[in-house]
Amino acid sequence: MKKFNRYKFRLKRLFFTFRGRMLGTFLLLSICPLIFIFFFAIYSSEKALSISGNRINNILLDYVIFLHRENLTKQTEIINEKISSIKKQVHVVQAEAEDVFSNPLLPKDYHLSLQKEKEGYYWEDIKGDVSNVGMSSPLELTKDIKYKLLKSKLLEKEFIQIYNQEKSISRIYYMGTQSYWRIYPKENVKESREKGRYKPYYDFTTWPFYTLAASAKRNHEVWTKPSNEVDNMFTLSMPIFENKSDFKGVIGVDISVPKFLDKFLNFRFKEPSAYAILISSPDHKIIASQQKAQKDLRYFTTNVIQKLYDSEQPLFMKINHSEKIILVSTVKETNGKIVYVIPKKEIISSVKSSIENQLGTYIRTFTIQFICLLITIICILVAVTFMIWKHYSKPFNEVLQGISSISSEKFQVRIKDQRLEEFQLFTQSFNMMAKKIDDLITNYKLLNLYLEEKVSDRTTKLYIANETLKQTNDKLITMEKTRRAMFANIAHDLKTPITVVLGYIEAINDKMINSEQIDEYLHRIHKHLYSINNLVKGVYELNHVEMSEQVFHYQIVQANEFFMHVEDLLKHDSNIHVYVEEKLPSLKIDIKYLERAILNLVENSIKYSNSNTPIVINVSSDRTQIVVSVRDYGWGIPHEDLPYIFDRFYRVDRARNSSKAGNGLGLSIVKEIIYAHGGTIEVQSELEKGTEFVIKLPIYDNERVYVR
Template identity: 30%
Template sequence: MKISIKLGLWFFICIFIIEASSMFFLHRNVVHSLVNEELNALKLRGNSHRDVIEISYDKATLHHIKIMESQTDTEVVITNDVGKVITSSKTVDKEMEKILNTKHEESKNGLIIQSDWQDERYISTVSSFQAPNGEIGFVYMFKSTDQIQHVISRLNEHFILASVLIIFLMLFTIFLLSKALTKPLILMKEATRKISKGDFSVSLPKTSNDEIGELSTSIQILANDLNYLKKERNEFLGSISHELRTPLTYIKGYADIAKRNNISEKDRLHYIHIIYEESNHVSNLLTELFDLAKMDQHTFSISKEKVNICLFMQSILRKMEPAFESKGVKLEFICQKETFAHIDPIRFEQVFLNLLDNALKYSDTNTLTAIEITKKENIIDINVRDQGHGIPAEDLPYIFDRLYRVDKSRSRLTGGYGLGLSIVKEIIDAHGGTISVESQLNKGTCFKITLKGLYDENRFADR
């Protein structure tokens, strides 16, 4: 069953119960008020005749009362204190006689002695009087219940008509309401169906600021993210194919040449050396890809320990100094003493080797690359600054993306695989730190790393 039908049925049942209860309560109170008004009017009429009799009790008065009631829809019977009929506006029938024989108390204000309008023929009241000559009697008033039932029957017809009209309007309103409520849900259902089939080009309008609108926005964000991931995956696979195809082509081509019999041993060794370099190229690429895969699957191991950052960096700089000296790039290191952090030294060596390697590749001779480590309170700031070529402003937001390289030519001499900075960011994130970059063309680049430091072993909270 469709949700619009379900929703409509639930609305109909709930509103129908409320409307039926309200109509029943209203009908009951209207009928009750109507009967009470008739009884009170009948009692007041009897009291009026009693007042006249108490002023002037004679045959003319009684005859006048009899004639007056015979012209109305009510009947009057006047009896003495022992129940003998003195006068009446119509012949007393069995139902009236039954009421006359009913025992009741004397009341100057009148009494209702028959109020059952559904099962009896008459409703009736009685008012006692005392004539000027001291004679005591009773004025009985009667009204046929046929008239009351006729009025109530007409009232029922109006209630039924009103109920039918209310149900019709209710169904029409529920139809429009269910359509209005379910339309965005149907659109979202179609959108999720497209998403499940791999089509992420969906567009959902934000219809309102309620939960349905938030759900629509969430699905739209999900579709956009999946579409972005799909494009990223395709680009990633294309880039990996490109990165692997080139060295594999070299390996295959030079292997074919090296196995020929008509080449010299010197050339053969040269080709074998090229094959070896390209094999290392593929091996390094696969290593970085495996590292990224482990990070995505949260299986990338981090073994933290307390490390003196200054001493740690000095050991890394000793490894990099020969490469910087051979290119004529000065390497400078500034660090506060006794700066400790809880890090994985193997992973962080990978971070700094990558950053320094990038600084060396894109720096010219007679430039400076500086590493500065400062500590303020419990925060360690590490800046790796060079005076190299710089990064264009339009490329800065994407340099930590996988396989993204500023050098679009993909030169294997000037660029890596576009994975190094992605791994750097993943490692720093895994340590609870942050990394950012500032750069200006032809002025240089600065990578800023922020970590939590250590006051002592007991105050550090390992993430």
């Protein structure tokens, strides 16, 4: 207790001392601004994060909508392509059906085996992976109906092929003008009758898929539901006409919605509650939806669906007490609509949560740092106050002691001029402090200027690096486009000969070609395979040359000897004239490839010139290079095609439409060979007057190669 009272007395005394007042003043002046700064920083941070959060929400919302619209467009394109594919196949069957009913041919080794049930309907009970026929009970089995059912057997092969190619097709059938039919896969009518799926009195010619197709124009398709009793199914039907005028029935295909829209129904959104639905046309009904859409389907009223159907822009609607973002895209083939429904709160909730967490973390961190800073400042102020009191109160104590001695009449005591000396020390200390502060500020400014220069220099370097990356990216994009174009051209040039060869081989295998003609067709196959081989060799060689692989074997040769050798190779053709200047300098070349380049130009001139047209090769030199000119008087090249003739697979329109074989690689190979030799190649041409290619090669002289 005594110890406590002693400390209490000391604290009271401290408050009424100089050092106590100094400590209290320093603490008050330091802590108040810090507290103000703390609350101001918290308020500014909350406001800045709130503004940034709103901006990020809007940006993220726009970006997510953009991504979903892109995906929606892709989904729509996929469905359009599948529908277009089925339409094309049905068109093929419809054309085959019209051909069948327009010709008197009947199927071989096939006889109708119709059996009549007690309800009056007919059907064909047949085994195997085949189609079968049937007829509703109100009809009489006439000779005409038997004849048409018999002829419809010729469609079975096309039915099977389409059914096997498209897994979403549930069945394909021919429906006659009086409710008789042929269907694949075969239908067990008796079993369907027992299970209630089929009723004997059904008149299929009154159903929408038949009536709409019957009233449609020739080669026009109709999309309908197969019947009011069938869910998850829709039908594509087309009319059949004999001799393009006499209606003979309908070709129909029932398509399973779950199989056809498998990818659409199983697509998973990033947002947990987002889903997709499909709206049909023209009845504007939801014909397919993902499982997550079930709880919201009752809110899609007729007015809501009509609003969705009439819009192609993103909509913001409140559905099932929640704000949703609605994206709509049109299936062009059927005019139906694919709709994405995405809860808005699930897009922005993650950003809000992140901002709130970030703000909470920031406040906690800032509070801890502020408290630590405050404690540190208080400790420093207490220590500094005691040091100041102890150091600066000593001269005053000495003065007071001297004054006190004089007051005590101790005149022997001499008071030193403490005041003047202390003030001088104060002045000197202050000046020293001011000088140090000035030095610190000067050094700070110099350091700041140095850092700014460094930042500017780094910024410039980063800008240069960024521009370099952009240029590199542009080059990569250009290379990718070139690669795609090359593969597209290769596919185009390979498609025709391969298709022809396969056709010939199938014709031979099917014995559609007489044995006397087999040699001729084998010769044609050989010709097309030779064309394919030339194309592959050309691409392979061009790739080697462009990739700068070690395919060139350079050697020093006498130019006159080389060009005389070329002249010997061409002397068999009297229309080719070679003129070589005497005493040409030496060349450092790959003999095989340079000879290939010149012969390619000559071959090109022969190919695109009329018979007996002269071709002139002129070889001359100047101080640093040898000039080789290949001049013909053939068809010529249009002016607008000249910049592109050295591109891969490029052929001018007249060359493409002519009977001359070629793949557009010859001049590309020539250009790469000449460039690999350090040379250049130029072309001049005029329609119907001819073309001149000019090659310039650097000469080799005294261990130096002169290059332009």
